[in-house]
Amino acid sequence: MTPFRTMRSAEAFRVSLAAPDDFEGWRDTARRLIQADVPPDRIVWDSPADQSTDLFAQGERRLPAPPADAPQPRASRDFLQYAKSAILHSDSKRFSLLYRLLWRLQTNPRLMDDRADADVRGIDELARQVRRDIHKMRAFVRFRVIEEPDGERYVAWFEPGHHILRSNAAFFVRRFTTMRWSILTPQGSMHWDGETLQEGPPATRADAPSGDPVEALWRKYYTSIFNPARLKVGAMLKEMPRKYWKNLPEASLIPEMIAGAQAREAGMVEAGAQDFGVLPDTLAGIAEAVQSCRRCDIGCNGTNSVMGEGADAPVLMIVGEQPGDNEEELGHPFVGPAGQLLRAHLKDAAIAIEQAYVTNAVKHFKFTLRGKRRLHQNPTAKEIDVCRWWLDGERALVRPRIVLALGASAARGLLGRTVSVQKERGVPLPLDDGSELWITTHPSYLLRLQDHGRADEEQKFANDLRCVAARVSELSH
Ligand code: URA
Numbered sequence: 270m271t272p273f274r275t276m277r278s279a280e281a282f283r284v285s286l287a288a289p290d291d292f293e294g295w296r297d298t299a300r301r302l303i304q305a306d307v308p309p310d311r312i313v314w315d316s317p318a319d320q321s322t323d324l325f326a327q328g329e330r331r332l333p334a335p336p337a338d339a340p341q342p343r344a345s346r347d348f349l350q351y352a353k354s355a356i357l358h359s360d361s362k363r364f365s366l367l368y369r370l371l372w373r374l375q376t377n378p379r380l381m382d383d384r385a386d387a388d389v390r391g392i393d394e395l396a397r398q399v400r401r402d403i404h405k406m407r408a409f410v411r412f413r414v415i416e417e418p419d420g421e422r423y424v425a426w427f428e429p430g431h432h433i434l435r436s437n438a439a440f441f442v443r444r445f446t447t448m449r450w451s452i453l454t455p456q457g458s459m460h461w462d463g464e465t466l467q468e469g470p471p472a473t474r475a476d477a478p479s480g481d482p483v484e485a486l487w488r489k490y491y492t493s494i495f496n497p498a499r500l501k502v503g504a505m506l507k508e509m510p511r512k513y514w515k516n517l518p519e520a521s522l523i524p525e526m527i528a529g530a531q532a533r534e535a536g537m538v539e540a541g542a543q544d545f546g547v548l549p550d551t552l553a554g555i556a557e558a559v560q561s562c563r564r565c566d567i568g569c570n571g572t573n574s575v576m577g578e579g580a581d582a583p584v585l586m587i588v589g590e591q592p593g594d595n596e597e598e599l600g601h602p603f604v605g606p607a608g609q610l611l612r613a614h615l616k617d618a619a620i621a622i623e624q625a626y627v628t629n630a631v632k633h634f635k636f637t638l639r640g641k642r643r644l645h646q647n648p649t650a651k652e653i654d655v656c657r658w659w660l661d662g663e664r665a666l667v668r669p670r671i672v673l674a675l676g677a678s679a680a681r682g683l684l685g686r687t688v689s690v691q692k693e694r695g696v697p698l699p700l701d702d703g704s705e706l707w708i709t710t711h712p713s714y715l716l717r718l719q720d721h722g723r724a725d726e727e728q729k730f731a732n733d734l735r736c737v738a739a740r741v742s743e744l745s746h
Contacts, residue, residue, distance in 0.1 A: 282312050282332055286364070289318035289456075290432040292356045296349075299368050303342040304335030309372050314364030318432065318456065343374055347381045354396035357432045366391050402430045406437050412450060413478045423450040426477035434459060438466055444703060447743050453477050548662040552576070555662050559632045565655045567633040567648060572597050577628025577663050585620070585741050586669035587611075588660070590678040590711060591631035594643050602627045607712040611675070614712070614727075618734035620741060626667045630682025631656045645713075653681045670704050670744050671697075673737050676711030694733055697740070705740065709733035 282302075286294045295314070302312060344352075352367050370388050374380050383389055412423035423445070429437075434452065438459045441452065451460045453472035460467045549555050556576035562568045575592035578601060587603075595605030603611055615622050630653050636643040648656075660682050664672070674680040680688035683706055684698070690710055697705040710733075715726055 282307060284312060284314050284332070284364075286314065286316040288432075288435075289316040289359075290357050290435055291316060292353055295356060295364055295367065296352070298332070299371055300342050301332065301335050302368070303371060303375060304339035305333040307333060309365060309369040312365065312368060314368070316364075318359075319361040319364075342371065343378055344371060345374065345378065345381055348374060348392075351381075351392045351396045354399045355392050357399045357436060358395040359431045360395060363395055366395070399431050399433060403433050403437050405429075406433060407440055410441070410452060412445075412448075415478050417449075420449065423448050424477050425450070425452050426472070426474055427452060427454050429454055429456070432456060435468070442466060548658070548665075550666070552663065552666055555659060555666070559659050562632070562656075562659070564658075565652045567591075567631060567635045567652055570633065570635070572634045573600060574632040575600055575602055575629065575634070576632065577602060577626055577667075579622075579626035579628075579667075580624045583624055583626045583667065584670050584744050585625040585737070586664065586667055586672045587622075587625050587627045587675065588672060588679040588683060589627070589629045589675045590713075591629050591648055592634045593645055593713075594634065594636070597634040602629055606716060610712040610716060614731060614734055617731060618738040620734060620738045626663075626669060628660065628663055630660055630679045632659055648678055650681060650687070653678055654685065657682050657685060664700075664702070664704075668702070668704075671737060671740055672700060672704055672706045673734075674706060674708045676709075676714060679711070680706075680708045694729075695736065707733065707737050707740075709737075 284295075284298050284302075286298075288294075348370060352370075355363055355367060366388060370380065370392060373388065380386065381389055384393075406427055406429055410425045410427050412425045414421050414423055434454050434457055438452075438461075441450065441459070442461055445461070447463060449462050451458060451469075453476055455471050455473070458469035458472050460469055549558050556574075559574045559576060562574065568574070575596050577586075579586075589603060589607075589611075592602060593605045593607065596602055596608070602608070612622055631648045634643070635646045635648050635652070637646050638644075664683075672683060674683055674688075677688050677690050680690065680693070683700065688708060690708055694708050694710070697707055700706050710726060710730055712730075715723060715730060718726055
């Protein structure tokens, strides 16, 4: 391509796009220019964020009109896919690279298959960097809560590397539909009021609040999901580059976590939390693998495992402790007495169990024999930690937005730490995939109580389920 600086001014066309991420504007103009047979080296592309100082482009001319019978330009789906991402890159040469590729595609429709081509490699690299920036934003935006006259607003400051704010906004709308939030960046801001998304001007760090209970929640969350057994410092820095650290409340914990990782890893290996390799990528595959799992003593006791079951793509996942006598015999979770009580309460709270996915933290039945009777025994922390491998796998496939843990074993299976149900019930905790964890008591515990004690605890259980029902209903719409 002829560099712009060697162009004669009379030949230059300047295209000023409306915004740095204006894909439609670029595409429509590029089509017209291809139809009018304008080669790449005669165009200077610009947008408000990419003000070109190219003097040779100053001799601006009206863009030529294509002939009426000009054929539609060819653009493979592959190319358009790349172009939509690459256009969000901050490199000011992206528009011209895309146009050059589009130009070349007219005579070489298979160009995108040529991975050795410098332009193809260029667009691939831009698109990859944009995807990574989008992912980082999703992972590292942290909200602080502020009080406004009409209620709470969650405000986050973020510095993206590329022009991804607008295209990433839909993700945050979906994830935080019911919250009122603002994301402030040096390039612009986005504001969601629960119904409409509005764009605002660029902001500075000082415009965003800092230090509040949301930070405390994130810190707590981060230490709870931090898995020292998986710690590889290099990989961690790659995933969470230092430039993002300053905006992350939990980053202040990183040196401490790295220092303590070795000791905690030893503790975890002791506790049996391990990586068992490749997980099956279907629920049926997990069910089959669990059946022959012999990684702890419970799995070795010769009983049938009981896999979770329920609706496809449910909002809610309910996690119990382990199958009981009836469950093991019938092969379904929560079909015995505890299941009956649970079902009655769910019905009262207007939670449709058939629209949820129901499973257990431990997939085999642990018991001790008393005559012919099989009496339930609690799983140990180590057994729960071993079985967490399967529960995590199930959760990754089911992808619920809300998880209800029944009792401390279920909560341990989800958080990987000891949980006090009475202290941690009633408020949602964030899980590693962004879903919401609610903790309540186990129905078997209620069955063991009597009189007033039972009535009080059932009341609290019912209250917890009502909170979950409200969230399920909010997130279902
Ligand atoms: N208790 C549980 O925790 N899970 C079941 O499936 C049955 C009883």
